[in-house]
Amino acid sequence: MCRIAGIVHRYQTPSEADIMRMRDAMQRGGPDDAGIYVNNTHHMALGHRRLSLLDLSPAGHQPMFSTDGKLVLVFNGEIYNFRELRTTLQTMGYAFHTGTDTEVILYAYQAWGNDCWAKLEGMFALAVVDFNTQNLVLVRDHAGIKPLYYSISDEQLVFASEIRAFKALQPQWPENADWRKYFLLYGHLPEPVTTLTNVIPLAKGSYLTYHWPSATQILQRYHTRYYLYTQYNREAAVAEVRSALTRAVERHLVADAPVGLFLSGGIDSSILTLLAQPVLHHRLKTLSIVFDETAFSEKQYQDIIIQKTGAHHRSFVISQNDFQESLPDILQAMDQPSTDGINSYFISKKAKEYGLTAVLSGIGADELFGGYPSFHRSNMMDAALHTPKWMLALTGLLGKGKFKRFAFLQFKSVLGYYLFNRGFFIPAQVAQLLDCTEKEVIDCIHRFTVPPFTQYLDDGEKVSYAETNWYMQNQLLKDTDYMSMWHSVEVRVPFLDKPLMDLVYGIAPEIRYSRQQSKALLIDAFKDVLPQAIWDRPKQGFVFPFGDWMAQMALHYNDTTLKAMQQQLLRHRLHWSHFWAYFLAGPSVMASAF
Template sequence: MCRIAGIASKSIKPRQLVSIVQKMCDVQRHGGPDDEGIFIDEQIGLALGHRRLSIIDLSSSGHQPMTDGNQQAWISFNGEIYNYPELKQELIQQGSRFNTHTDTEVILQAYLQWGTAAFGRLRGMFAFALFDVALGTTYLVRDCSGIKPLYYHLIGGQLSFASEVKALSRSGIATNLDSEWPIRFLAYGHIPEPYTTLKNVYSLPKGHYLQWQHNTAVSVIRSFADEPPLHDYITDTREAQHELYKAVNHAINSQMIADAPLGVFLSGGTDSSIVALMSGKQKDDQLKTISIYFEDKDHNEHTYQQAVADKLIGKNYAHLVKQQDFNQHLLHIIASMDMPTTDGINSWFISKYAHEDGLKAVLSGIGADELFGGYPSFNRIKYIRHLKQLSPTMFGLGKSLLADKYKKLAYLAYDHPVADYLFLRGLFTPADIAEILDIEPRIIEDVLFTSRQGYPTGYDEQHASWLETNLYMQNQLLRDTDVMSMSHGLEVRVPFLHEDLQRVVANIAPAIRFNKHQPKKILTDTFKDLLPPEILNRPKMGFSFPLQQWLAAHEAMNAEQFKGKKAQKLVKEFKKGQVHWSKPFALYQIQNV
């Protein structure tokens, strides 16, 4: 796990190229505190930068940017390739020679052997830049689940890229803000891909590569993700459980590979408990688990965390987080954000403690809710079809007459798939956004409801799974987890998003995969002999901080410090308990970030 950066330009002098890439690397130092390196090809006008967090092969042979023995290709790589031992053996049989024990070199040799077809054979989380010397071509490549970030900027025959948006802005490459980012942020609570806070800076789509031809300064973006093969669904519950157990076990085992200290985030929920207990089978007494808990009884999951920890031989590090900790670190948390978000506070704290407890990599349970129907949206989505049969004018009532938590009904007046998602997960309505930003509602609608391409329909559990995976998890959970963990020099691995596991889950009949009466039943039934009774019998409750109380008590929530009557009114309503904390937190960032 690392941070990468680079520029391809024939108009910038070599010394300046190195200087700018060095600045980008310096901005991202927190994500790669162990080593740094820069490669430059002066003739072609390319500089690749790298900040290293050493996880596999801790020796100096893992230094990047890395090249093969014949210097046919160069790579700057961020991430982990979990099937690199198998690929390495196959490549050795085909004549490849290796000088290191790194997964980075496996990517290089795989490309030299198979070309761009190699990208689809990688299993893991990754974002890398690979320069083919003979072809004069650079590839930017991002994993199929979009776990690792990669942002690019194209202008005037120049390609620039980095793992963080702020690396592009603070180095002077892209300094103009995208005027539409506040609209998207207030609607979603984050900035959805491919957009960013910067003009002409975009996120590379997951499962794609950008190909840059140096001699022509022409780029093209192509997909390398394989479409899952169409098979008959698994309709037998026992068979589904058998295949699911094998896939989860394989995913977790493959992600336990590390030459640095590795542990597990243990929240007390089903997903992290499964990851911890399955990891404990392999790591035995070496496994460390990290938990955080609170004094507030409504948010305290310490009992559940301890029930799992008691079944493990390794050490559990449990940390009590209090209001004063939140007060002390709120500005640090906001400073750690690459882009504004209404999430990530929990990730920041638990990553901080994991780093302090000596870990460099951890496993997380992210992804299970999206795969198996763990959110309320999986039941709510079916009602959208019926509600949208009503007159759109009825939903206009949400502008003024309804309580705040019902205002999102206004989104159902719009015939667009994004509006369906925002009804389920959105923050502010278009009318409220227009009032907050003092712009015409028509502008809000033009920004939010543009292309329909790629969005499914169906209003069933599979539809909900797609929305939760490709919008909420992709743009909020994964991004915030990456940014907040890397701000502490920590790598987070997500075994539920292993490519092979996702294929198995997609092949389970929806009637078995989703259960409206008991969310994630197939998952809990599969591991019922492993999980303690406290976890099996506990009510569903998403892990969260007591932020409604903490933020209300924070000095930042002084209504008089907010600009505009609408914002001041909302903050006052929040302090009365009438508005969810995420709304004033978003307004605070809009006005202070």
């Protein structure tokens, strides 16, 4: 796992100082090695920082060059099928000099050109300079697990793994004037929105070809997820899911550095731990976060899996004092504002203390198999379609508390339903908090075009689409990436393994989802090994006692709204995430962190 950056200018060569500022702004994500490449003829510079997991020797140094010097690569991520690809390339006459997956990508591109991206199975963001075609190609994985941001102007293309790198290059980079509106609506910044003007993420499953002599660009998809159902037999689907996830875990455990697992005690992390045990045996290490506040503890469920697998387990106690002391570092780690991520900060910090370089996480299971409460409320979408928009909008004015959220249903689409479930402040509230018009806020919502095909999806598929493409994509994966890399830890997500995702999306929705039992298909695939006490209980997300902690935070800002919200927290009349959202986006000095 690494961090990458680059600058391609039309008229002048970027300085070493420029690329090193960008690169080293992200040094926490790559502490093991650093490299740069500056080409004066073609006015370009590349930077790389390395977190070593495969072939820990200096042979994995980047930027990496092809033997003929015609290709240069900087790469962030892991390719889980690199061994199979290397074998294929060897039969084609390619010779390898390292044990890295980086070298496999380099020669896969040399052999197959842009057709190679569809052959890669893993999580990755990369840039390859091709002097044969005078193209720079930026590529991002099928699920958008790893981040890659870029900015194109008349004079240059700039790219990096984190937004902070752009500000390191140009401290006065113009701010996106609308980011606070989006943030207070969603609780995160939905792609392609960032806090900076003209800096956007590369879309998942796509590659951007930039021809530097002409400064022209082409954005193309190499992976599109279709809803083409091929599996209507439930028994067969159960067997296929079990096989695919078992294989995914095996591949995600391949590393030359210590690998462990987050064990929350829930269904997803428990299954991953059970699958990891036959692979790691006595090397199986798990960790969890526990609290003095027993209402948030899942220790009893963690203990069941620990006893069943014999895992070497560490539980780390996080207190209110830990939160208060870590707050400045949490804000510094947060590359983009989010109402989540603090939990990922602490679990990643403790994983590093535990001596782990990579950990497996259960992200993706709820989205793929119907694990969220939103799946059980999907019939409300149909009801909203038959309710007049003016009536739904009126709930924002007359409703109280959670009832105000019905106002989001006036946007009669999957996005409206998503905001009803996951949205934070309704447009009227955002306008009041930011002193702008409600129309300006609503315009931000209308700028997102929801694909027309979503209206024809099964109800469960609609919810899965929303949870996958907004909540998981823009919050869970993004937060997990920058918080883990801040602590120089890689998080791997087996549920988003490409073959597994392709399999699951081919399963008919009546088999894939169940209104009676959340994640029923996944549970049935492992019911013979997964203890009933784990799957037959109410869902409890990975949550901290943030409400109580934030209610007692010392505030040093002259912001009456923030102080009033804290009083509501003390009286349990406001969810902590709404307080945190305004804390990050309001007029206080905290907003300057972004």
